[in-house]
Amino acid sequence: MSKSSEAQPFVTIRLPEKPDTIAPDGSEIRLLPHLAGGSMVVARLQPGQISAAVSHRTVEEIWYILAGTGEMWRKQNGYETIVDLQPGVSLTIPLGTHFQFRNTGQDVLDVLLVTMPPWPDDSEAYPVEGPWLSGR
Numbered sequence: 001m002s003k004s005s006e007a008q009p010f011v012t013i014r015l016p017e018k019p020d021t022i023a024p025d026g027s028e029i030r031l032l033p034h035l036a037g038g039s040m041v042v043a044r045l046q047p048g049q050i051s052a053a054v055s056h057r058t059v060e061e062i063w064y065i066l067a068g069t070g071e072m073w074r075k076q077n078g079y080e081t082i083v084d085l086q087p088g089v090s091l092t093i094p095l096g097t098h099f100q101f102r103n104t105g106q107d108v109l110d111v112l113l114v115t116m117p118p119w120p121d122d123s124e125a126y127p128v129e130g131p132w133l134s135g136r
Contacts, residue, residue, distance in 0.1 A: 015042060024125035025051035025100075026134060027111075039118035043111045045070065045103040053100035053130025057123075059115050061093040068109030072101045073131050082131070085109065100130035 011033040019028035023043060032040040045051060045068075053073070063072075070085040075098040083091065085101065093099055103109040 019044070023051075024122050025054045027051055027101075034118045036118070038114055038116040041113050041115070041119075042066065043113055045101065045109040047103055047106055047108065049109075050102040050132045050134045051100055052134040053098060053128045053132075054125040055096060055098045055128050056093070056125055058095070059117060059119060059124060060095050061116070062114045063091050063093065064112040065089045066110040066112055068103060068107045069105035070101055070103045070109045072099065074099045085111075098128040098130065100132060100134070102132055 013031070013033055015032070016030045018030075020031045021029045023029050026045075026049070028044040028046075030042040030044070032042065034040065065085045065087050067087055068085070071082055072085055072091060073082045074080070074091075074093065076094065076096055083089070101109075101111075
């Protein structure tokens with residue numbers, strides 16, 4: 001079988017060791033594959049780090065905690081909650097949700113994020129008032 005010189009329809013990426021960028025909330029972002037319907041990244045907070053509280057203009061997200069421990073605050077339409085983050089926990093951030101997360105452990109907090117539609121640019125997130133001071 002011969003190899004085609006045409007572009008391949010598949011993307012395969014190994015998780016980068018260093019962050020590709022810093023998110024508007026201050027978390028380290030390691031880019032993973034994306035398609036027209038969504039994008040995927042790993043977000044990392046270092047021990048003791050607190051993200052800035054933000055909301056999104058056009059995207060929704062599904063989070064899955066890979067490593068570390070922390071807390072997530074979410075607020076929307078008069079409902080507010082703080083949940084514990086640990087490996088195996090998954091949560092949603094519907095459009096318009098105000099949210100903030102923090103690393104409460106001694107190890108990095110790594111979160112797999114699926115964003116739908118794909119993350120457009122840093123103007124997507126805007127600051128909101130959250131429960132914790134982020135230092136940003």
